[in-house]
Amino acid sequence: MSEIQLFDNGEFELHITPVGDSFKIQAPGLARSLAFHSAKDMLRTVPGDEKGWETAPTLGGEQEMWHVTEAGFYRVMGQRQASRIKNEAIRKQVTRFQKWVFAEVLPALRRGELVAQQRPAIPEDYAAALRRVADEVEARALVEKERDEMRPLAEAYSQFMESDGTFEWAAVAQILTRVTGGLGRNNLLELLRDLKVLKDNNTPYQANYEPYFLLVPGGHGVKTTRVTPRGLDWLRQRLVKHFNHQPGLFAIGEIA
Structure with a gap:
């Protein structure tokens, strides 16, 4: 396996491994730098052929580590x-x-300079250094605070589930x-009808049916649509795209 190289500017670092004429990047450090809650959150919108995992050396020994390919790297940076x-602060x-x-790493990669130990410029004065440290501390604290606020919703997630495992x-x-x-509920259903996820009777179109929905028989021959756990995450992704939001900032990303 090619040796892992390091891009480091003192605040951020990227662990990069050459792969032929391309490269792959360890996902955890990339996710932290982009202020995602975790590598898992960042990778939700990355296609399977643009990510992967393997055993990698860490300070704690050999561990399974997610990575993104060159294409996956460009994707998460652009998203x-x-x-x-x-x-x-974030x-x-x-x-x-x-x-x-954009200014340092990518130009170096284009030049084939995978080893790039870039140190930060010395701050203009002591006050500037303090401001930089304060920004970093505040950003980390806010990410942890958002994660703590999401835990109650994660704990309540199972309470919404019906006995058949649907919602x-x-x-x-x-x-x-x-x-x-x-x-x-009603406004959400109306939106999903507008998005052609559901028909006028709130049943899914055939193309959207399995494995995202379950039709449950009701009275008078009427069937009720329920959403499966996979369907819940599928809907989340459709709605994130519709509202043009950031996928890593939503509570459902912690529990789906």
Whole structure:
């Protein structure tokens, strides 16, 4: 296996492994730099052929490690739009990282310079150094705070599930509230009809049916549509795309 190389500017680092004329990058460090909750969150929208996992050396010994290919790297960099991040400290962190990647890392990769130990410039003064440290500490604290706030929803997730392992539409609307901005059951159904996910009778189109939905027989021969766990995550991705949000910022990303 090719030796892992390091790009490091003192604040961010990328562990890169040459693969022929291309490369792959360890996902955990990339996810932290882009302010995702975890590598798993970052990789949700990455196709299978643009990511993978393997055994990699760490300070704690050999561990299974996710990575992204060159194509996957470009994908997550392009998807992470700093301007859409509401928290200023996190937005600044992502902006600094992307600027470093675009200005330093990618040009070095194009030149074939995989070994690039780039040290940060000395701050202009002591106050500037303190501001930089404070920004980094605040960004990390805010990410941890958001994760803690999401835990109650994760714990309540199983309570929404019916005995057959599916979800009723009111529960779906509640679970996806941070994606939809708080749409209730009826408004969510109306939106899904507009998006051609559901027909006028709230049953799924055949192309969307399995394995995302389950039709449950009801009274008078009427069937009720329930959403499977896979369907819940599929709907989340459809709605994220519709609202043009950031996939890694929603509570459902922690529990789906």
